[in-house]
Amino acid sequence: MSYTPTPADKFTFGLWTVGNMGRDPFGEPVRQSRSAAEIVHALAEVGAYGVNFHDNDLVPIDATAAERDQIVKEFKQALADTGLVVPMATTNLFTDPAFKDGAFTANDPAVRAYALHKTMRAIDLGVECGAKVYVFWGGREGVETDAAKDPLEAIKRFREALNFLCAYAKDQGYDLKFALEPKPNEPRGDIYLATVGHALALIATLDDPSMVGVNPEVAHEQMAGLNFLHGVAQAWDAGKLFHIDLNDQAFGRYDQDFRFGAVNLKSAFFLVKFLEEVGYAGSRHFDAHAYRTEGYEGVQDFARGCMRTYLILKEKARQWAADGEIQALLAEINGGDQSAPVYSRAAAAELKGRAFDRRALGARNLGYERLDQLTVDLLLGVR
Ligand code: GCO
Ligand code: MN
Numbered sequence: 001m002s003y004t005p006t007p008a009d010k011f012t013f014g015l016w017t018v019g020n021m022g023r024d025p026f027g028e029p030v031r032q033s034r035s036a037a038e039i040v041h042a043l044a045e046v047g048a049y050g051v052n053f054h055d056n057d058l059v060p061i062d063a064t065a066a067e068r069d070q071i072v073k074e075f076k077q078a079l080a081d082t083g084l085v086v087p088m089a090t091t092n093l094f095t096d097p098a099f100k101d102g103a104f105t106a107n108d109p110a111v112r113a114y115a116l117h118k119t120m121r122a123i124d125l126g127v128e129c130g131a132k133v134y135v136f137w138g139g140r141e142g143v144e145t146d147a148a149k150d151p152l153e154a155i156k157r158f159r160e161a162l163n164f165l166c167a168y169a170k171d172q173g174y175d176l177k178f179a180l181e182p183k184p185n186e187p188r189g190d191i192y193l194a195t196v197g198h199a200l201a202l203i204a205t206l207d208d209p210s211m212v213g214v215n216p217e218v219a220h221e222q223m224a225g226l227n228f229l230h231g232v233a234q235a236w237d238a239g240k241l242f243h244i245d246l247n248d249q250a251f252g253r254y255d256q257d258f259r260f261g262a263v264n265l266k267s268a269f270f271l272v273k274f275l276e277e278v279g280y281a282g283s284r285h286f287d288a289h290a291y292r293t294e295g296y297e298g299v300q301d302f303a304r305g306c307m308r309t310y311l312i313l314k315e316k317a318r319q320w321a322a323d324g325e326i327q328a329l330l331a332e333i334n335g336g337d338q339s340a341p342v343y344s345r346a347a348a349a350e351l352k353g354r355a356f357d358r359r360a361l362g363a364r365n366l367g368y369e370r371l372d373q374l375t376v377d378l379l380l381g382v383r
């Protein structure tokens with residue numbers, strides 16, 4: 001097994017991830033800035049399939065129309081030279097001070113209007129570069145104090161903005177889907193639409209729910225103390241897994257954005273297993289950063305590592321599915337007639353009248369300890 005990425009793996013990175021210069025709240029950048037074209041070439045070298053961007057990762061916020069066109073031309077040339085594609089694009093609605101109180105949920109209607117203006121232009125840019133998925137991460141859509149904003153009003157404003165932008169994209173004839181990316185906090189004290197579940201509930205209330213799904217991120221659900229796989233499964237069940245942000249994170253820490261699989265290998269395994277087994281066909285997007293200790297050589301090590309770990313775990317998932325002992329245990333665990341009872345008066349009466357051996361049900365040894373250890377053995381390479 002060489003674990004060499006191919007375009008079929010759909011591995012993507014953001015300009016902002018491999019272009020990240022290592023600035024943090026306590027320290028200045030440790031790496032030089034690189035042009036979008038340089039980043040595209042570096043990604044092609046490590047075998048990535050695609051590159052995603054925020055409007056201002058590519059075009060500076062103050063660029064003139066002529067500068068914009070020149071930058072886009074050079075970027076497209078780099079894509080053509082390397083064969084990389086742009087599956088996803090998004091808007092930076094968080095860096096500029098105008099967005100210090102949020103974008104779509106800001107209390108100032110002029111800020112909300114500016115956010116729509118900026119997003120429509122960023123959608124145009126993304127579509128021009130080939131994007132089919134448009135991500136909404138509401139980094140500043142939140143509060144430090146609930147005295148400042150009515151949460152009901154915030155949800156209403158978010159909904160109105162999404163309805164407006166869905167209508168815009170359709171009116172332009174764009175082949176585009178939207179994906180909401182939930183996060184519980186950072187950079188705001190609390191961010192609205194904190195988890196995958198919150199986002200799914202909002203989507204159901206939109207004018208056209210079919211156009212909007214989610215972009216769950218490993219670190220974000222873990223920051224909320226949640227099981228990422230369960231959120232992803234719920235999104236998949238709802239037909240809403242339009243995109244996914246892969247990275248890693250220790251529970252209870254700051255927003256670490258580590259290399260995929262760097263911390264919670266077992267969770268990463270069950271995630272990869274899930275995505276591969278259900279046949280998720282979207283991008284595997286690594287929204288993570290190299291350690292601040294690294295130069296650009298280390299950034300490439302980081303990018304290679306994300307993809308390599310994914311491919312190793314994919315192979316482990318295949319082994320798990322083909323492992324006789326594991327499968328025998330699973331067959332035992334899932335034995336019996338697993339079909340759900342279909343309601344009828346007769347079926348309900350029969351079920352109500354049925355005698356159960358409650359003690360026997362409670363006394364069964366389920367074998368989950370053995371199953372989990374077999375999984376651990378397999379992951380550690382001794383099976
Ligand atoms: C974060 C987010 C962002 C978004 C990006 C694309 O924690 O900063 O994950 O990286 O994914 O803005 O929408
Ligand atoms: Mn994140």
Ligand code: MN
Nearest residue numbers: 181217245287
């Ligand atoms: Mn993300």
